[in-house]
Amino acid sequence: MVDKSLRSLLESREHNPFRLLGLHHEGVVWVLRVFRPHARSVAVAWPGVAEPAVLTRIHAAGVFEWRGSLPSSAPGAGPAQPEYQLIVDEDGTPQRLHDAYAFPPEAPADDLYLFNEGRNFQAYHLLGARPETRSGIAGVNFRVWAPNAGRVSVVGDFNRWDGRVHPMATLGASGVWALFIPGLENGALYKFEIRNRHSGAIGVKADPYARQFEPRPATAARVASPSGYAWGDREWLEQRARWDWQHAPLSIYEVHAGSWMRHPDGSFYGYRELAARLIPYVRDLAYTHIEFMPLMEHPLDESWGYQSTGHFAPTSRFGTPDDLRFLIDACHQAGLGVILDWVPGHFPADTFALAHFDGTALYEHEDPRLKLQPDWGTFVFNFGRNEVKSFLLSSAHYWLAEFHADALRVDAVASMLYLDYSRKAGEWLPNRHGGRENLEAIQFLQELNTMVHHDFPGALTIAEESTAWPMVSRPVHLGGLGFSMKWNMGWMNDTLDYMEKDPVHRRYHHDRLTFGQLYAYTENFVLPLSHDEVVHGKRSLLEKMPGDEWQRYANLRLLLAYQMAQPGKKLGFMGGEIAQLNEWYSGEELPWGLLENPANAGVQRLVRDLNRIYLEHPALHDLDFSDQGFSWIDCHDSEQSVLSWLRFARSGSFVVVVFNFTPVPRQDYCIGVPRPGNYRELLNTDSQYYGGSNLGNGPQLLQAVPQPWMNLSASLTLTLPPLAGIVITPAMLL
Numbered sequence: 173m174v175d176k177s178l179r180s181l182l183e184s185r186e187h188n189p190f191r192l193l194g195l196h197h198e199g200v201v202w203v204l205r206v207f208r209p210h211a212r213s214v215a216v217a218w219p220g221v222a223e224p225a226v227l228t229r230i231h232a233a234g235v236f237e238w239r240g241s242l243p244s245s246a247p248g249a250g251p252a253q254p255e256y257q258l259i260v261d262e263d264g265t266p267q268r269l270h271d272a273y274a275f276p277p278e279a280p281a282d283d284l285y286l287f288n289e290g291r292n293f294q295a296y297h298l299l300g301a302r303p304e305t306r307s308g309i310a311g312v313n314f315r316v317w318a319p320n321a322g323r324v325s326v327v328g329d330f331n332r333w334d335g336r337v338h339p340m341a342t343l344g345a346s347g348v349w350a351l352f353i354p355g356l357e358n359g360a361l362y363k364f365e366i367r368n369r370h371s372g373a374i375g376v377k378a379d380p381y382a383r384q385f386e387p388r389p390a391t392a393a394r395v396a397s398p399s400g401y402a403w404g405d406r407e408w409l410e411q412r413a414r415w416d417w418q419h420a421p422l423s424i425y426e427v428h429a430g431s432w433m434r435h436p437d438g439s440f441y442g443y444r445e446l447a448a449r450l451i452p453y454v455r456d457l458a459y460t461h462i463e464f465m466p467l468m469e470h471p472l473d474e475s476w477g478y479q480s481t482g483h484f485a486p487t488s489r490f491g492t493p494d495d496l497r498f499l500i501d502a503c504h505q506a507g508l509g510v511i512l513d514w515v516p517g518h519f520p521a522d523t524f525a526l527a528h529f530d531g532t533a534l535y536e537h538e539d540p541r542l543k544l545q546p547d548w549g550t551f552v553f554n555f556g557r558n559e560v561k562s563f564l565l566s567s568a569h570y571w572l573a574e575f576h577a578d579a580l581r582v583d584a585v586a587s588m589l590y591l592d593y594s595r596k597a598g599e600w601l602p603n604r605h606g607g608r609e610n611l612e613a614i615q616f617l618q619e620l621n622t623m624v625h626h627d628f629p630g631a632l633t634i635a636e637e638s639t640a641w642p643m644v645s646r647p648v649h650l651g652g653l654g655f656s657m658k659w660n661m662g663w664m665n666d667t668l669d670y671m672e673k674d675p676v677h678r679r680y681h682h683d684r685l686t687f688g689q690l691y692a693y694t695e696n697f698v699l700p701l702s703h704d705e706v707v708h709g710k711r712s713l714l715e716k717m718p719g720d721e722w723q724r725y726a727n728l729r730l731l732l733a734y735q736m737a738q739p740g741k742k743l744g745f746m747g748g749e750i751a752q753l754n755e756w757y758s759g760e761e762l763p764w765g766l767l768e769n770p771a772n773a774g775v776q777r778l779v780r781d782l783n784r785i786y787l788e789h790p791a792l793h794d795l796d797f798s799d800q801g802f803s804w805i806d807c808h809d810s811e812q813s814v815l816s817w818l819r820f821a822r823s824g825s826f827v828v829v830v831f832n833f834t835p836v837p838r839q840d841y842c843i844g845v846p847r848p849g850n851y852r853e854l855l856n857t858d859s860q861y862y863g864g865s866n867l868g869n870g871p872q873l874l875q876a877v878p879q880p881w882m883n884l885s886a887s888l889t890l891t892l893p894p895l896a897g898i899v900i901t902p903a904m905l906l
Contacts, residue, residue: 194273290558300381319347322369328362335365368531405504458783621654682810774863844882858893
């Protein structure tokens with residue numbers, strides 16, 4: 173009789189353990205039932221009763237039971253009363269603890285409803301492991317979404333990782349399982365043990381909503397108390413909410429936290445150590461923002477964070493969540509914005525994480541034509557499933573709300589938009605209209621951007637999108653995806669392709685540099701020279717440059733100045749500013765010793781001055797996204813590989829930019845300028861200060877004469893240094 177009624181519990185198939193465990197009123201008696209497989213004995217201590225009552229073992233597997241009348245001093249409300257304590261002896265040392273099954277599962281109905289509808293943007297307040305106090309007793313409330321599981325248990329170092337000890341209960345039809353475990357403390361390790369409803373197979377999974385993990389290669393989550401960090405960036409956030417980012421300078425230093433700088437023994441700098449070293453460095457070079465490659469927890473160093481398993485957890489490689497808060501807070505107080513790389517397009521196939529989470533394709537698609545991302549061996553999120561949308565939108569919300577991030581750079585957007593991305597014919601499934609567009613992903617991205625811009629004024633979203641998909645950075649209400657900005661991959665590819673060519677051949681590829689103006693204002697573009705361009709055999713920026721050693725450095729200086737002078741916000745990857753000789757390797761720190769070489773130190777000085785000029789001269793940033801901010805002077809001099817243009821600010825101020833892409837100096841080179849008068853050379857990449865030959869126009873004033881030239885009202889004669897760019901400004905602006 174007992175065995176039959178307890179069979180689902182003993183076989184680990186019970187979806188509502190509260191009907192069997194805890195304190196119940198059965199007929200005319202009270203029954204207290206406990207399942208402790210490792211216990212030698214179990215007793216119950218009633219409040220106000222001196223002697224504990226011993227429970228009887230009714231099954232060899234570890235089921236203990238007490239039957240009788242409640243003591244007169246004990247409350248008589250039944251299973252909702254947690255006042256009694258269990259005395260459990262597992263190893264000869266009896267321990268007093270509260271019974272988890274004295275706390276019926278609960279969750280806010282509205283939050284569950286919104287979660288199932290795909291509209292809960294703060295599901296991290298609902299799911300995961302949340303320290304709480306119930307009936308005056310502290311513990312941890314665990315909730316996890318696993319709608320197709322036959323049974324879910326909390327396992328951890330507190331119950332010998334035994335899934336029989338703490339089975340969870342379902343919350344109606346929501347697919348969410350819940351259990352409050354009293355007495356657990358911050359830092360406890362845990363996972364979820366999930367039984368497949370159909371096969372009976374058991375898997376152990378990391379919490380999708382975990383806020384902290386133990387250090388790799390281990391994969392258990394840690395119970396994390398709500399942060400008590402005292403932020404000091406209120407002024408920054410208030411200014412950000414009023415920030416006119418479209419007309420502001422934005423120069424981004426892209427960083428891989430694990431390889432920017434390391435200790436002599438090769439160990440990582442922590443978040444707080446990075447705050448002490450990285451922030452002064454970036455400020456000195458006059459960048460406006462730091463972009464971190466993904467800091468979300470990931471088991472494999474070589475993935476650089478792009479195969480995340482902790483979508484709500486900063487990686488423990490560099491410290492605690494509050495340590496990351498400290499780093500971001502310190503950035504803000506130093507006047508630096510923080511951009512976090514975020515990866516909602518795909519996730520790793522690791523069995524301990526999201527893959528086949530409840531024994532079915534839950535976060536991913538079942539059909540391999542929709543499920544697999546062949547480029548990275550990962551799974552694609554099922555953007556059409558409401559609960560997956562709640563999960564991803566909540567992740568984005570979490571990093572912006574809990575860590576005060578100023579922007580999310582969304583990785584691999586193109587892989588999300590196209591159903592046939594990197595797939596051959598027959599390997600992908602068309603949408604309901606027969607097309608290749610991923611309609612669910614489009615809707616998700618629009619909802620993401622709408623949420624971010626509504627809930628976090630001044631926060632940005634930046635798309636890494638490598639195709640000609642239209643209106644990526646246009647508002648959702650106009651039919652766009654709603655991103656703030658988009659990486660200009662076309663500019664990057666064309667520019668690097670041109671710069672890698674021997675200067676003697678560049679005249680035949682002049683259109684590589686001029687073509688971009690045909691589409692430069694169709695999106696709000698960021699011009700990236702990112703980590704993707706200096707890995708996997710692509711060589712460092714310096715290695716890409718042709719010619720002898722002098723020419724390679726000159727070409728690199730030319731490239732960096734060309735990026736700064738083009739319309740669009742700027743991004744450079746760490747190491748580029750010191751002219752790294754070899755391509756980036758994530759397993760060691762940057763080769764800082766290169767700065768002892770005058771040529772490398774010169775490149776770093778140039779980057780500092782480029783950023784400062786970019787910040788100080790509105791003409792170089794004010795109208796980045798408008799064709800009113802750019803005008804060609806001469807885009808046709810392919811024979812000499814020279815380009816010249818004007819950059820304007822809304823105020824009417826302007827700068828003149830001229831680039832010579834050959835090692836041949838050009839004397840008495842005449843260009844048109846908007847008005848006659850005095851001009852001065854503001855920057856020359858061939859300056860000896862940067863490692864150049866020091867040919868140029870010097871500090872003296874340059875006289876533009878009222879002789880119309882190139883459809884402009886005045887003309888200016890210049891000396892163009894070899895493989896160099898110069899910036900000229902009316903003298904009155906200095």
